[in-house]
Amino acid sequence: MKSLPSKIQDLxxxxxxxxxxxxxxxxxxxGTNFAxxxxxxxxxxxxxxxxxxxxATLLARKSGGRVxxxxxxxxxxxxxxxxxxxxxxxxxxxDVPFEVLKADVAGDAKQNSIGLEEAGRIIRYDFFKQCLxxxxxxxxxxxxxxxxLSEDIVMRLLRGTGWPALAGMDAYDPARKLLRPLLxxxxxxxxxxxxxxxxxxxxxxxxxxxxxxxxxxxxxxLPLLNExxxxxxxxxxxxxxxxxxxxxxxxxxxxDALKQVESAKSDEIFLPCSIxxxxxxxxxxxxxxxxxxxxxxxxALFDSILQLDQAFLQRKSGLTFQFPGNKVVKLNKAGLLFxxx
Numbered sequence: 585m586k587s588l589p590s591k592i593q594d595l596x597x598x599x600x601x602x603x604x605x606x607x608x609x610x611x612x613x614x615g616t617n618f619a620x621x622x623x624x625x626x627x628x629x630x631x632x633x634x635x636x637x638x639x640a641t642l643l644a645r646k647s648g649g650r651v652x653x654x655x656x657x658x659x660x661x662x663x664x665x666x667x668x669x670x671x672x673x674x675x676x677x678x679d680v681p682f683e684v685l686k687a688d689v690a691g692d693a694k695q696n697s698i699g700l701e702e703a704g705r706i707i708r709y710d711f712f713k714q715c716l717x718x719x720x721x722x723x724x725x726x727x728x729x730x731x732x733l734s735e736d737i738v739m740r741l742l743r744g745t746g747w748p749a750l751a752g753m754d755a756y757d758p759a760r761k762l763l764r765p766l767l768x769x770x771x772x773x774x775x776x777x778x779x780x781x782x783x784x785x786x787x788x789x790x791x792x793x794x795x796x797x798x799x800x801x802x803x804x805x806l807p808l809l810n811e812x813x814x815x816x817x818x819x820x821x822x823x824x825x826x827x828x829x830x831x832x833x834x835x836x837x838x839x840d841a842l843k844q845v846e847s848a849k850s851d852e853i854f855l856p857c858s859i860x861x862x863x864x865x866x867x868x869x870x871x872x873x874x875x876x877x878x879x880x881x882x883x884a885l886f887d888s889i890l891q892l893d894q895a896f897l898q899r900k901s902g903l904t905f906q907f908p909g910n911k912v913v914k915l916n917k918a919g920l921l922f923x924x925x
Contacts (some may be wrong), residue, residue, distance in 0.1 A: 586679060589781055592642050597779050602773055603639050610765035613755040614723070618763060619643035621722035624715050627674075629667040629786035632727035634674065634767060635774040639784065640725055641678050652681045652719040655899045656708050658689040660700065660790070667786045679721065691786060701796060711762075728753060729774060733900065735801050737820055738809070742797070751827030752820070756798040759873045768821050837867055838874050851879060851924040859920070862895060868893055872913075875922045882909020896920065901904045 592600050608891055611616050624638050627633040641651045655671045657664045662848040671847055685707070693703035712724050737752040755767045766774070778785055794800045806845055810816050853875050861867055869889055876884045884907045892905050905913045914921045 586640065586781075588702050588783060591741070592646055595642075595643065596780060599777050602769070602777060603642055605910070606639055606769060607643050607764050609755070609768050610763055611822055613765075614758075614763050617647055618649075618765070619647040620649045621721060622650050622652065623723050623725055624654055624712065624719055624721040624724045626727070627653050627671050628727075628788070629655070629674075630727075630765060630788055631775050631778060631785045632670075632729055632732075632766065634783065634785045635777050636727040637674065637680070637794065638727060638781070639777070640765075641680060650679075652715065652721060653683065654715040655682065655684045656711055656713055657684065657686045658704050658706075658707075659687055660689055660704075663786075667788075669782065670784075670786050675777045683715050683718070685695050687711075687824070688822075701798070714758075723743065724761050724765045725765060726765050726768055728764045729769050729771050729820065731771045731802070731806070733767055733824065734796060734809075734817055734820050735807055737800065737823075738805055742801070751824045754828075755824075770817065774884050825918050834867070834870050835904065836872055841871055842874070849923075853879070853922045854919055855922065856919040857917075857920075865893060868896070872920075875910055876907055876913075878924060879911050880909050882911055884911075892920075 589595050592603055595603065605851075607619055619640070623644060625633070625637050625638055627689050628636050636650070636651060643649070644651045651676045653671065655668060655735055657668045667848075668686075672682050672684070674680075685841065687704075687707045689700060689707060692707060693700050693743055696703065698706075698749045715721070716724055732751050737750065740750055753764065753767070755764045756762070773875055790796075791799060792803070806816075813819070841863060844859055845853060846856060854873070855875065860871070863871070869886075870894055872889050873884060876889075888907060890907065892913055895903050895905070903915045905915075908915065910925045913925055914923075
């Protein structure tokens with residue numbers, strides 16, 4: 585392997601521009617020069633995360649930041665140990681502190697009666713949270729790119745996900761310090777970047793298997809959609825941007841509407857009819873969802889929220905609605921009582 589670039593000026597103009605475009609996108613989404621901060625990068629060793637680690641390191645060197653690396657060995661493939669060695673050696677070459685977790689994803693999935701993908705995701709993000717604290721990092725960077733955004737939106741369509749989550753994963757989640765700076769970047773650009781600097785990567789052969797829904801979407805459905813519209817990814821980025829603008833507007837509307845709402849208990853909120861009477865249905869539905877989300881885990885489906893609103897409009901006092909997460913909503917003449925049983 586030839587030596588890696590030590591600064592952006594070592595790159596060809598096209599690759600240097602890619603780095604700066606990624607930096608610009610990340611700045612726009614998180615509202616600050618993230619590259620000047622402490623950055624924890626989740627790295628598997630594949631094309632996407634290997635590129636992210638290198639680019640994040642180059643940007644941090646330019647802006648005075650610092651990069652740290654977290655790697656999870658899921659224990660699902662015989663070659664996963666070699667992935668760990670690859671990432672560790674890459675970090676050593678770039679002088680990036682490295683933290684690894686050897687996990688038993690299969691055992692955890694069986695114990696908790698969940699799928700392998702879900703078990704792996706939970707383990708990864710729990711580990712990332714620990715590493716954020718250990719390294720006192722300001723941001724967690726993950727390598728989700730434009731193709732992942734496309735997959736996410738298609739999968740949400742297949743699952744019947746409705747508003748407002750249909751537009752796919754967010755580029756920035758401040759609650760988790762999570763930033764996805766590659767979300768508007770094509771995978772081909774990431775591969776070309778690694779080839780241009782002569783850096784190898786690790787291939788996960790399980791990505792070729794159509795045993796998982798995400799792989800079927802990636803390997804079967806998206807190629808057909810891109811064949812019909814080669815600009816699909818660009819259109820989905822536009823959709824995501826439009827959804828973010830709408831969400832910002834509605835967040836303000838919801839906040840204004842709920843200023844009058846007081847909660848005597850952390851697991852109980854009373855929403856008076858006086859607040860809802862002058863609201864458009866689009867705002868009422870979002871108010872219901874906001875309150876349900878604030879009460880804790882459990883995803884409320886749109887159909888159930890719509891039924892709740894119809895009951896409110898028909899003034900069906902005495903009805904009780906059940907929602908995931910042991911949440912209930914009780915209607916009476918004065919309003920709606922949201923609580924956790």
